[in-house]
Amino acid sequence: MNIEDIVLSRRVRKNHALEHATITILSGMVPTLSVSARSFSNGFVIFGDVDPGLLRRAADEALGRLQAGEAELAIHPNCGTNLVVGVSLVALGTLLGMASNQVRTRVTSAAAASLAGLMGARPLGEFVQKHFTTLPDLEGVRIGEIFRRKFLGFTIVEVRTIQE
Numbered sequence: 001m002n003i004e005d006i007v008l009s010r011r012v013r014k015n016h017a018l019e020h021a022t023i024t025i026l027s028g029m030v031p032t033l034s035v036s037a038r039s040f041s042n043g044f045v046i047f048g049d050v051d052p053g054l055l056r057r058a059a060d061e062a063l064g065r066l067q068a069g070e071a072e073l074a075i076h077p078n079c080g081t082n083l084v085v086g087v088s089l090v091a092l093g094t095l096l097g098m099a100s101n102q103v104r105t106r107v108t109s110a111a112a113a114s115l116a117g118l119m120g121a122r123p124l125g126e127f128v129q130k131h132f133t134t135l136p137d138l139e140g141v142r143i144g145e146i147f148r149r150k151f152l153g154f155t156i157v158e159v160r161t162i163q164e
Contacts, residue, residue, distance in 0.1 A: 021070075025062050043158060052157060063138060077122070079125065081133050089120055093110070
């Protein structure tokens, strides 16, 4: 693992966009799809039992559609970014609510602030995805090899990308 895998570099953000678009398209092909994924500087990994040939078709379509300007495919409603933003907002809301001087209103303030944080999680999470964690400009990106392996009983499918 290198520093680009830790810090959200342009390469990671591009692969994150491709990962989202691929899962969106794959979900249309396999309605019962249940996977999770993680992006890196050299591609992305899907945790779940996915046919590599079907994944190749979905990834190729995703790449083509993103390169054609369908940037909205880079944003996914079930992205971990939304979860992190949501948990952060709820925690912040709870802390601010508990800081109230009125003992009687602490619980109410904490609950109201947490609820407001929960309601804002999705739109703010999508904003964070759009501006910080994904980059749908995939000019010069190609899909390399796709391979599947088992690890501790789990199926992992790796999609390697080449970025010029």
